[in-house]
Structure formats: C-alpha cells, structure tokens
Amino acid sequence: MERIILDVDSAGDDILAVLFAAANPNLRLEGVTTVTGAAGPIEQVTNVVLNTLALAGRDDIPVHAGAWRPIVGNAKADMEAPVHFEKRLVARFGDRLKKFNPPASTPSRQATPGHAVDFIIETVMANPGEITLVTTGPLTNAAMALLQEPRLTEALKRLLVLGGNFQTPGNITPLSEYNIWADPEASRIVLNADVDKILVPLDICEDNRVAASMLTRDDLADMQAGAMDNPVLEMIADSFPIYIDIWREFFDLVGFPMDDVITVALAFDPGLATTTEPLFVDVVLDGRIARGQTVAYRGRQLLPGGGPKTTRICTDLDGRRFLDMFKQTVAQYERAA
Numbered sequence: 001m002e003r004i005i006l007d008v009d010s011a012g013d014d015i016l017a018v019l020f021a022a023a024n025p026n027l028r029l030e031g032v033t034t035v036t037g038a039a040g041p042i043e044q045v046t047n048v049v050l051n052t053l054a055l056a057g058r059d060d061i062p063v064h065a066g067a068w069r070p071i072v073g074n075a076k077a078d079m080e081a082p083v084h085f086e087k088r089l090v091a092r093f094g095d096r097l098k099k100f101n102p103p104a105s106t107p108s109r110q111a112t113p114g115h116a117v118d119f120i121i122e123t124v125m126a127n128p129g130e131i132t133l134v135t136t137g138p139l140t141n142a143a144m145a146l147l148q149e150p151r152l153t154e155a156l157k158r159l160l161v162l163g164g165n166f167q168t169p170g171n172i173t174p175l176s177e178y179n180i181w182a183d184p185e186a187s188r189i190v191l192n193a194d195v196d197k198i199l200v201p202l203d204i205c206e207d208n209r210v211a212a213s214m215l216t217r218d219d220l221a222d223m224q225a226g227a228m229d230n231p232v233l234e235m236i237a238d239s240f241p242i243y244i245d246i247w248r249e250f251f252d253l254v255g256f257p258m259d260d261v262i263t264v265a266l267a268f269d270p271g272l273a274t275t276t277e278p279l280f281v282d283v284v285l286d287g288r289i290a291r292g293q294t295v296a297y298r299g300r301q302l303l304p305g306g307g308p309k310t311t312r313i314c315t316d317l318d319g320r321r322f323l324d325m326f327k328q329t330v331a332q333y334e335r336a337a
Contacts, residue, residue, distance in 0.1 A: 002268040003028045003130050003157075005120055007066070008260070009037025009137025009179075010048035011082075012101065012243045016326075017136055017260035018049060020233055022058045023332040026268040030131065031062040031125055035136040038082045039101055042068040045137075050107035055232060056333065059109055066116025068185035074291065079182070081172065089246060100242050120145045121152060128155040132267050135190075136162045136260035137157035138179050143186035143206055153195040161190065162263040163190050164281070164294030165202040166313065171251070177202050181292030182282060188283040191294070194308040197268055199244035199281060202296070204273060204317040205259035206251065213262065213319030214255030215326075217244055223327055231274045232333035261326055262317065272322050275312035282307070 006021050008014040008028060021029045032053070034045040046065045053061055062268055073079055112119075120141065124131045133156060135142050142159070146152050163179035170176040180187040191197070206208050212283050220237050227233050244256045266272055276296070282305075284293040296313060 001026060001028050002132060003030055003127070003332065004134050004264070004267050005030050005033060005123060005138060006264065007033045007035060007116070007133065007135040007141050008045070008049060008122075009035050010039040010045040011260075012240070012256070013258050013260040014136055015048065016041070016053050016236070016258055017264045018052045018064040019056055019328060019333075020098065020261045020329050021264050022056045022061065022179060024268075024329045025042065025332075027264070029058075029061055031064060031112075031119055031140055033066050033119060035066045035116070035137045035141050036068050036070075038178060042066070044104055046111050047104035047107050050109060050111065051104055052135075053237060054266045055110050060240060062112040062119070064114055064119040065111045067144065070140055071185045073183065074181070089250070092249070093242065093245070096242050099239050100246065116141045117144045117148060121149045124152055124155045125149065129157055131156060132158045132160060132289040134160040134264055134267055136179075136263055137271045139163070139180035139186040139190045140183045143183070143189040146189055152268040153193050153300070156195050158267075159190070159193075159195055160200065160263050160267050161197055162200045162259050163187065164199055166294065168202040168207045169203065169208065170293070172292065174254060176288050176292035177198055177294070180294055184283050184285050184292045187292070188285065191281045191283060191311060192307050198275065199294075199311050199313045200259065200263045200266065200273070201313060202259075204314045205262055206253060206257045208254055210317045210319045211254040213317055213322050214253060214257050215240065215244060216255035217241060219255070219323065219327070223330060227331070227334060230331070230333050231335070233330055236330065257269040258326065262322060264324060265322055266314070270324075272318050273314040275314050275318035278309045278312055280307045280309050281311040281313070
C-alpha cells in the first residue's frame with residue numbers, strides 16, 4: 001500500500017482526486033494539504049476538501065491549510081485569470097455555471113491545526129522512505145517544505161507532480177501550464193530538487209490523444225446504471241456534467257480530463273504511463289509568454305547548465321485502464337443494502 005500526502009488547490013478534478021485517494025485500497029491517504037490556486041483563496045480551497053472528505057465519510061483524514069499566495073507570482077490581473085475565465089462562460093452556460101467551482105458551504109469540521117508545510121515535513125521526516133508527496137496544484141507548499149528542511153530530498157520516497165507541458169499547448173500561455181505558471185519560482189525549486197520525481201504534463205491529460213482517460217456523459221450513465229445507493233456518485237453525476245461540457249466546448253476535448261486523478265493513480269501504479277528516462281527539468285522565469293514553461297534537458301548543449309537528472313516525464317497513458325480503475329474506486333462508496 002502506497003502512503004501519500006495529497007497537496008491540492010481544489011479545482012474540479014482535485015475533488016475527484018481526493019475522493020479517489022480516500023477510497024482506493026492501494027492507497028493510504030496520510031493527509032491532504034491545501035494551496036491557493038485555480039479554485040480561489042485558501043479558505044475556499046480548504047473548505048472544499050473538508051466537505052469532500054465529509055461526503056466520503058473520511059473525517060479521520062487530517063486537512064492542513066497551506067500557502068495563501070505564491071512565492072512571487074504574476075501580475076494580479078493574470079493571477080485572477082481563472083475567475084475571469086468563469087465570467088467568460090456565463091453567456092454560454094447561464095445558470096448551469098452555478099455548479100462550476102461553487103462557493104463552498106461551511107464545513108462540519110475545521111482544518112487541522114498546523115501549517116501544511118510543517119505537516120509535510122513532520123510526516124515525511126518521521127517516516128523516511130515511506131511517503132510519496134503528490135502535488136496537483138501550484139507547488140508553493142512543496143517548495144517551502146524543501147527550503148525549510150533540506151533533508152526532505154533524502155527522506156521522501158518520491159514526488160508526483162502534476163504540471164508542465166511539452167508537446168501539448170499550454171492552458172495559460174501557449175508555452176505554460178497553470179500549476180507551473182501560478183508559482184514558477186516554487187516550481188523551479190521542486191523540479192530542480194535531487195529527489196525521484198514523476199512529472200505528469202498536459203500531454204497525457206489534456207490532449208485528445210489520451211481521450212480514453214476523459215470523463216464523459218456516457219461514463220456517468222454507465223456508472224449510474226450499476227449503482228444503487230452511492231452518494232459520491234450522485235454528487236459527481238450532479239456536479240460534473242458542466243465540467244464535461246466546458247472542456248468539450250472551450251478546450252475542444254472529448255470529455256473532462258482528470259489530470260489530478262491520473263497523478264494520484266500513478267503513485268501506486270506507475271505502469272499506467274510511459275515515461276522518459278530520468279532527466280533534468282527546469283522552469284523559465286523570464287518574460288510573460290514563456291514564464292512558467294517547463295524545459296527538459298534532453299540533448300547536449302554548448303552553454304553550461306543543467307542539474308540532477310531525477311525527473312521522469314510521462315509521455316503516454318493507458319487511458320482505458322485508468323478510467324476503469326477510477327470507476328471501480330468510485331463504486332467503493334456504494335452503501336450496503
């Protein structure tokens with residue numbers, strides 16, 4: 001069983017990732033840490049996680065609030081791009097948009113005392129070689145943990161990082177993916193760290209080459225057809241059709257890409273993806289269009305540079321097997337008759 005800490009920013013697929021991690025028998029979810037990102041301020045992000053775990057019946061899992069802003073960040077208007085994105089969709093989807101990233105209701109419990117960074121450090125250092133840190137949002141918490149405790153690189157079992165893009169165009173700029181772009185300085189710290197990493201880019205998540213991994217209305221219908229009393233599936237079937245429609249119409253994908261769930265699944269089944277050999281991966285900090293671009297050192301360059309070759313980049317995915325795994329895990333929430 002793989003022991004993980006899941007670091008999220010509570011966008012739509014983060015919710016599915018938390019539900020997946022909390023129920024999958026191959027995982028032991030040691031805790032969830034939160035970071036400001038695509039879903040909004042840290043209070044919203046944290047409350048979404050608390051409500052999601054309550055729905056899952058897993059109030060035993062600690063939830064620690066983390067970074068409320070990036071280390072440096074970008075222009076204020078640019079950082080608010082996800083909010084402006086929602087406003088652009090109002091004319092097309094109307095009232096249906098109320099189910100897209102809605103304000104979280106007041107949770108039934110409070111976040112666990114203590115900062116996310118301290119929880120990551122304390123948990124990993126107390127269990128050397130046993131904890132995998134899975135990040136599905138901006139990398140601020142992970143970077144601060146590595147800066148605060150340099151021994152973390154030796155104590156972590158592995159890092160799973162959702163972020164970056166190499167062949168698939170970026171979703172913030174043509175060159176940049178959101179998680180890396182949202183805090184490029186933090187991303188560089190994490191990706192430059194001398195620790196075993198698997199990087200999960202847009203290439204194997206938000207590209208129709210891996211369409212079999214995306215959630216569609218047909219998938220929701222199939223899951224509902226075999227269910228009797230599953231409150232988690234009821235929530236997914238009620239809330240996620242709008243996500244499916246947005247990603248079909250705005251991003252030209254066949255369904256809703258489950259980037260975050262894929263990243264969690266790779267923690268215990270890395271064979272789901274094809275990866276490169278270990279490479280050094282850096283992050284561009286300059287400019288506007290290129291800021292947040294991930295760059296892999298693949299060949300031989302004349303100018304000095306580079307660093308530890310510790311990052312395997314995912315290049316392909318067994319989407320059908322992944323989606324079957326997701327459906328089987330959601331079925332774990334079926335209530336006994």
